[in-house]
Structures are given as structure tokens and as C-alpha cells.
């Protein structure tokens with residue numbers, strides 16, 4: 049691999065690491081506090097298109113190292129992966145599994161945008177779309193997680209389940225890569241990290257690494273309002289689904305009316321040239337509110353922009369008036 053010429057021997061060498069970080073781009077016109085350096089970390093430039101490349105690659109490597117997946121086995125005869133996913137983890141897992149020769153089955157709620165369901169199939173996954181009523185929410189069954197678990201139990205020879213909602217490697221991926229990248233990219237000057245909560249792997253991993261370096265760094269989580277339609281994210285009321293979340297690791301949780309995720313994403317595209325998806329739009333709004341409290345404040349903030357807008361065109365059409373009209 050040669051980073052200067054950007055020539056890689058295979059796609060896996062493109063995965064992000066301290067030596068090959070995803071870019072930090074400074075936000076200009078949309079930063080309300082001129083003395084505060086506000087950066088977006090563009091995770092959509094990872095090889096399979098989102099922040100979830102980090103957890104997915106870490107989990108696959110571990111399954112291979114433990115012999116749960118056998119390197120070199122054929123797709124037809126060997127064991128594959130089954131995973132409940134709102135899309136991005138599945139897309140990363142499916143692309144990597146296909147390139148390595150493993151089968152992949154994704155259990156996906158209906159509300160996941162069409163673009164993601166199709167991309168999962170393009171990447172080579174078998175996709176089970178389940179009724180949203182079965183999705184994890186207070187008082188309901190375990191939905192997609194339960195179904196994936198049944199596959200892994202009933203068809204042990206065919207499937208192993210990484211389980212991003214319980215797998216510590218989902219946190220560790222960010223301790224090993226995202227945190228050190230941010231530390232190096234900001235030369236240790238980072239004061240704030242703005243994150244969202246899906247499995248909470250990013251939030252927990254970044255908190256562990258960054259607070260280990262400097263306990264005064266603030267980790268601020270941004271959540272969409274209840275009943276939201278922001279794929280990949282959870283409101284606090286939905287967080288019991290993930291075993292990774294520990295509120296004590298977070299300095300503040302901001303709740304934002306979810307529609308703002310869409311309007312801010314559009315604004316970032318049109319004003320900053322950043323093709324942010326709705327989860328990035330939501331995180332930006334959280335950062336903006338923190339900076340608006342004191343526009344004279346100084347600091348260095350990093351917003352995790354997990355995914356771009358391309359996979360959310362149908363959601364954008366649903367939530368932003370006029371976009372879908374000819």
C-alpha cells in the first residue's frame with residue numbers, strides 16, 4: 049500500500065486506521081462560534097461507505113481468528129454471517145463477507161430506506177425484511193435481534209452472529225481506530241466530540257479513548273426525538289436494546305426534533321458542500337446548539353459524520369418538501 053499515491057493491494061487496506069484516517073474537514077459558514085474550530089469527520093469515505101466499516105471489520109477479524117469463520121471456505125459449503133441491522137453494519141459486513149467468500153443474511157426492519165435494502169442485496173446479502181412492529185421498542189419482543197439469534201441457534205453450521213448490540217469489539221474498534229485518529233488529527237487539541245447513538249459503539253469507544261487521554265474532553269451525544277425517522281439512530285427510550293450503552297460515559301445528551309436532521313443535512317449540502325446524511329445533520333444541530341450557548345467560546349470539536357445522503361434519498365423526499373417534485 050502506498051498512501052501518498054493512494055494505491056492499495058486490496059480494498060481491505062483502505063479501512064481506516066491511525067495511519068489511514070478518515071478526513072477531518074473544517075466547517076466554515078455554518079459554524080456559529082468563530083473562535084471554535086468545528087470539524088466534520090467524514091466516515092462516508094470509508095471503503096464500504098459508513099462508520100460501520102470499523103466495527104464490522106473488527107468483528108469479522110475476531111470471528112476468523114477464533115475459527116468461527118474459516119478463511120478460504122467457499123460461500124456454498126462454509127459458515128456465513130447473520131446480523132440484525134438498520135443497514136450500514138449489514139452493508140459493511142455483506143461487502144466484506146462477499147469479498148472474503150462468506151455468505152451473509154441481514155435481518156432488516158421495514159422502515160430501513162429502500163436504498164439500503166437494495167444495497168445489501170447488491171453487496172451479496174440475503175435480506176429478511178421484517179415488520180416494524182417486531183422491531184425492538186419498549187415492551188415489544190426482540191424483533192430483528194431475536195430472529196437473527198434463532199438463525200444462529202437453529203442453523204449453527206450455516207450462521208454465526210457477530211451481534212453488534214453486545215459485541216465489545218464494536219466499542220473497541222473506536223478505541224483502536226477512531227479515537228487515535230482524532231487525537232492525532234487534532235494534535236491532541238480536541239475538546240469536544242459530538243456523536244449519535246445507534247448501538248452506542250462509537251460513543252462508548254470515543255469516550256473511553258479520548259477521556260483516557262484527557263478527562264476534560266466532553267463527549268456529547270445527540271438523539272432524535274421519540275417516534276423519529278432517522279435510520280441508524282436511537283432515542284434514549286430505544287437504547288435498552290444495546291448492551292453497550294453506559295450513560296455515565298457521556299457528558300450530555302441533547303434531544304433534537306428529528307425533522308431538523310433532514311433540514312440541517314440539506315443545509316450542509318448546500319452551504320458547506322458536505323453531502324451529509326440525516327444522522328450527520330442531527331449531530332450538526334447538536335453541535336450548533338452547544339456553540340450557540342456561548343458564541344465566544346474556544347475549543348476544537350469533532351462531529352462524527354457517519355454516512356452521506358446518497359442512501360437516504362427516499363427519506364429526504366419524505367421529509368423535505370419539494371425535493372421529489374418534477
Ligand SMILES: Cc1ncc(COP(=O)(O)O)c(C=O)c1O
Pocket residue numbers: 098099100134136137244245246247248249250251279280281325327354355
Ligand atoms: C448513519 C448512522 N449514523 C450513526 C450510527 C450510530 O453508530 P453507533 O452504532 O456506533 O452508535 C449508525 C449506526 O448504525 C448509522 O448507521
